[in-house]
């Protein structure tokens with residue numbers, strides 16, 4: 001009997017990136033979530049969100065990180081649920097979270113007022129009142145959050161390290177392969193391209209008494225390749241391309257489509273990413289722009305991105 005095809009990336013993942021102990025359990029949860037929603041007539045999107053942490057020591061004191069706040073992923077999750085999708089939200093621990101993201105810069109204690117007995121030693125019984133001026137739109141956000149939670153439309157899955165991200169994404173891809181083209185992958189996470197393999201990592205804290213530190217980092221395998229070819233070959237896949245130099249952005253986006261043969265690249269530049277992106281497909285190129293007027297009306301670019309992609313997903317399924 002022919003052996004199942006094992007891509008070299010599968011082998012590398014197993015050998016060089018520690019497998020999280022809960023990966024099989026999470027995979028089963030994701031598969032059940034997808035089956036249930038597809039049976040109820042919904043499509044399912046897997047969103048990756050936030051940056052990754054690359055440890056320098058196995059008992060980690062120091063790590064390499066990146067800029068991503070997770071806002072793109074968190075706000076897109078809300079618009080996908082508004083469009084009728086169920087969302088698996090594979091996000092970096094403590095990065096921005098759907099609905100809560102709007103209040104991430106607010107100190108909760110400034111937004112609540114305790115009205116009860118005075119004095120440090122007196123009873124804690126009394127009322128806690130929300131100041132809606134400090135938390136604008138809290139009622140709207142809370143109502144929608146409760147709706148999506150009660151409808152079980154949002155399945156949050158957390159990662160911290162690069163290893164966790166890679167294994168959980170693979171598990172998600174395999175879990176969603178059972179729903180074929182009803183699945184969308186929206187890979188908005190900013191994933192490290194470099195890492196130190198477990199076999200080359202010092203166990204203990206690197207000592208500064210040894211003098212200046214020189215690091216040699218290996219290349220992280222390009223996970224898009226097995227995802228598109230082997231793990232979820234019928235899914236609708238969107239990757240993101242981030243550059244700081246706008247002059248090379250579109251060329252890089254097109255090259256990604258040529259290399260990985262997936263459906264869409266959303267191209268953005270670091271400084272303008274909240275107001276301008278280009279949605280690139282093998283045949284088309286659409287600029288999405290947020291004007292000052294849009295900002296005044298609280299229109300976010302993710303609403304436009306999601307609207308563009310849900311239409312494209314429709315076409316992909318019918319074709």
Ligand code: PMT
Nearest residue numbers: 068069070071072187188189190191220223239240241242
């Ligand atoms: O989180 P925010 O602050 O809101 O910012 C949003 C964002 C700028 C992070 C987002 O819009 C974005 O552009 N994310 C992708 C950035 C990136 O790392 O691009 P890349 O060219 O390195 O990677 C290309 C694609 O492959 C990405 O979809 C990435 O998620 C994916 N990838 C990359 C490497 C890897 N080993 N595995 C991957 O899946």
